[in-house]
Each structure stands twice: as C-alpha cells, then as structure tokens.
Amino acid sequence: MKAHDMDNDPIAELPADVKQHMTRYKAPPGLERRIRHMIAQESRGPGWLDRLRASATRWWPMAASFACGVVVAVSATTMLLAARHDDDFEQQLVSAHVRSLMPNHLMDVASTDQHTVKPWFTGKLDFSPPVVDLAREGFPLAGGRLDYLQGRPVAALVYQRRGHVINVFVMPAPDDRAKAVKPAVHHGYNVAEWQTSGMRAWAVSDLGREELEQFAQLLKTRE
Amino acid sequence: MTDIRSRFESEVLPCLDAAYSLARWLVRDEHVAEDIVQDAYLRAFRYFGSFRGSDARPWLLGIVRNCCYTWFAQQKRSREFETDLEDADAPALDGQSRPETPETLLAQKMERAHVTAGIARLALPFREVLVLREMEDLSYEEIASVLGIPKGTVMSRLSRARRQLQEELSPYR
Numbered sequence: 520m521k522a523h524d525m526d527n528d529p530i531a532e533l534p535a536d537v538k539q540h541m542t543r544y545k546a547p548p549g550l551e552r553r554i555r556h557m558i559a560q561e562s563r564g565p566g567w568l569d570r571l572r573a574s575a576t577r578w579w580p581m582a583a584s585f586a587c588g589v590v591v592a593v594s595a596t597t598m599l600l601a602a603r604h605d606d607d608f609e610q611q612l613v614s615a616h617v618r619s620l621m622p623n624h625l626m627d628v629a630s631t632d633q634h635t636v637k638p639w640f641t642g643k644l645d646f647s648p649p650v651v652d653l654a655r656e657g658f659p660l661a662g663g664r665l666d667y668l669q670g671r672p673v674a675a676l677v678y679q680r681r682g683h684v685i686n687v688f689v690m691p692a693p694d695d696r697a698k699a700v701k702p703a704v705h706h707g708y709n710v711a712e713w714q715t716s717g718m719r720a721w722a723v724s725d726l727g728r729e730e731l732e733q734f735a736q737l738l739k740t741r742e
Numbered sequence: 743m744t745d746i747r748s749r750f751e752s753e754v755l756p757c758l759d760a761a762y763s764l765a766r767w768l769v770r771d772e773h774v775a776e777d778i779v780q781d782a783y784l785r786a787f788r789y790f791g792s793f794r795g796s797d798a799r800p801w802l803l804g805i806v807r808n809c810c811y812t813w814f815a816q817q818k819r820s821r822e823f824e825t826d827l828e829d830a831d832a833p834a835l836d837g838q839s840r841p842e843t844p845e846t847l848l849a850q851k852m853e854r855a856h857v858t859a860g861i862a863r864l865a866l867p868f869r870e871v872l873v874l875r876e877m878e879d880l881s882y883e884e885i886a887s888v889l890g891i892p893k894g895t896v897m898s899r900l901s902r903a904r905r906q907l908q909e910e911l912s913p914y915r
Binding site: 530531533534538540542546561642643667671672 | 746751761784789791904
C-alpha cells in the first residue's frame with residue numbers, strides 16, 4: 520500500500536480520465552546496463568597493490584622472527600610499496616581533482632559561508648571536517664561536496680585563488696600525530712599533504728607550488 | 743565494498759524508471775534525461791554509504807532533481823527560472839498542438855498526448871510537485887524533503903498544479 524493512500528488527500532483530486540492518461544516514462548533500454556557497468560568500475564576499491572602492502576605489513580613481525588635478512592628484504596619491499604602506494608594515492612587525488620572540474624561535478628553545496636558548508640556535511644559523513652574561510656588571506660571558500668577516496672566517503676572543500684580551483688580532501692587520520700605540510704607534484708598538479716587534530720588533508724590544484732604550500736599552512740594553523 | 747554494491751543494486755537500481763521519468767518530465771528531453779540519470783546514479787552510489795533511510799526512492803529522486811537543477815543552471819536555460827510561474831511557452835510534446843477552431847475543440851477527446859502536453863506546459867515548480875505526487879505516489883512529507891520546502895508549500899503548489907492542468911485540458915472535456 521502506498522504511503523499516501525492512508526492520508527486523505529485534502530486537495531481536490533484530478534479527474535480519473537486525466538490521471539489515466541498520464542505517462543510515466545520508462546528508462547530506455549541500455550541505461551541500466553550502463554549504470555551497472557559504471558558502478559562496477561566505481562566499486563573496484565583498493566587495488567592489488569594496497570592488498571599486497573597490507574599483507575606485507577601484517578606479516579612483518581613473523582618475518583622478523585625468521586631471519587634478519589628476511590626482515591631487511593621485507594621492509595625494503597614495504598618501503599618500496601609504500602612509496603608506490605603514495606604515488607598511487609596521489610594519482611587518485613589528482614583524478615578526483617580533475618573529475619571535479621568537469622561540468623556538474625565541482626560542488627554539491629555552493630557557498631562562501633563556512634557556517635553553511637560545515638553543517639551541510641552533517642549526516643552525510645561519519646566525521647565533521649573543519650571548514651574555514653580564507654577569503655581575507657586571498658583564498659575564498661567556494662563550497663563543498665562529497666567525494667570518494669580509498670574506499671570511503673570524504674569531504675572535498677573547494678577554494679579559489681584568482682580563478683584557480685583548489686580541492687581540499689579531508690578524512691579522519693589514523694592517529695593524532697600532527698604532520699608538517701608535505702608537497703608533491705603529480706601530472707603537473709601540485710599536491711600538499713598535512714595532518715592535524717585527527718584529520719588528514721590533501722590540497723590539490725594547478726596553482727604554483729609555493730602558493731599551494733602557503734595555503735596549506737594557513738589551513739593547518741586555522742583548523 | 744561488494745556488500746554496498748549488492749545492496750545498492752537491489753535497493754536503488756529498481757528505482758531506475760522513477761528516476762528517468764522524473765528527469766524526463768523536468769528537463770523535457772530524453773537524451774539529457776538519460777545523462778542526468780546516469781550522473782545521478784554515480785552520485786547516489788558514492789553517497790550510498792552514508793544513506794541511513796529505509797526507502798531509497800525519495801532519496802534517489804532528490805539526487806535526480808538536484809542534478810536536473812544543476813543542468814538548468816549550467817545550460818543557462820534560466821528561462822525556467824525567470825518565467826518561473828508563468829511558463830506558458832513550453833512546446834507541446836509529440837507534435838500535438840492544441841486545436842484552433844471551436845469545431846475541432848468539440849470533436850477532440852481527451853488523449854494521452856493532450857495530458858502530456860498539458861503537464862509539460864506547467865511551470866517547473868508545479869510540474870515537479872505534480873509528477874512526484876501523481877506518478878511517483880510520494881507522500882507530502884517525502885515531496886517536502888525531496889524539494890527542501892515546507893509541507894504546506896507542497897500542498898499549495900500541488901493544488902495550483904492540478905487546477906492549472908485542468909484548465910489546460912478543459913477544451914477536451
């Protein structure tokens with residue numbers, strides 16, 4: 520039984536012949552298949568590299584008990600994989616940034632007001648991302664959206680600087696240690712990573728490296 | 743991950759016709775509606791982990807509607823917004839236009855194409871309320887949450903939408 524069958528409709532209903540002739544469109548053939556395909560692509564989640572790295576980390580203590588040589592070999596592998604993993608993740612960040620610049624994708628909540636953007640995330644994420652406006656420092660807040668990274672929903676905050684877009688991806692940190700701003704470059708995009716008060720953050724932009732680092736420092740101290 | 747995916751496929755994918763029908767009625771273009779629905783599903787899938795409700799259909803329809811509005815804004819087809827309440831020049835669908843003479847008026851019977859054209863001529867705020875209520879059977883509360891407006895506003899819009907549609911169709915009765 521439909522929900523509204525139970526409440527009496529207080530508004531004059533349409534005549535039966537009008538209702539009879541209403542068209543409820545059907546999705547065209549092929550659309551469902553395309554959506555299924557898209558979801559399959561999207562849900563691939565962490566690749567083999569992440570799984571390998573996770574298992575390498577898990578088995579590390581046992582390997583240590585066998586032989587020193589194995590320890591050296593395994594930790595070398597882990598470090599190597601960690602480096603490749605970072606690279607992989609930066610690739611994900613840059614892809615998310617580029618995707619956000621495509622039509623329709625940049626913002627779910629468009630507002631320069633941090634008091635509008637921050638509550639928007641409530642109920643959509645299992646954490647509350649810090650949202651500060653840096654308009655006076657020359658980096659006005661433009662809005663926010665939900666994004667998806669490393670198999671979990673994350674907050675994406677959008678800032679602007681002279682027409683450049685800066686995406687800031689925020690997710691809870693695995694520990695409470697603060698980490699200094701660390702710059703990187705990926706496919707021509709600058710990435711700055713840092714960690715504060717239980718939050719990890721990455722800023723991605725085509726903005727110059729120095730300006731992006733300045734922006735990251737500002738955010739880190741203001742959060 | 744695969745658990746989310748199979749839940750998504752069993753709870754959200756069956757709403758595909760509802761999603762498409764809403765998008766089609768709002769943007770009035772079959773190809774654009776298809777793109778919008780595909781985009782809406784991608785978004786829905788990404789947010790699905792944080793969806794806490796029991797009925798995915800109103801939730802999905804809310805996302806579809808947002809995607810339609812984003813499209814309107816982008817297309818600068820602000821005609822929809824400018825003439826908001828008096829959008830009388832929407833094209834009649836299916837090549838059917840209203841008959842010109844009193845004789846043909848009398849001869850006409852109510853047909854599907856007339857109803858379709860009548861609904862298509864309603865301004866966006868009335869059209870969306872009418873479609874969500876009459877075709878998707880949503881409750882007033884659900885419509886209010888999809889549109890982000892109070893329940894009272896939903897009811898007054900629906901009332902006007904029904905009245906306007908009947909006026910549009912009066913030549914055929």
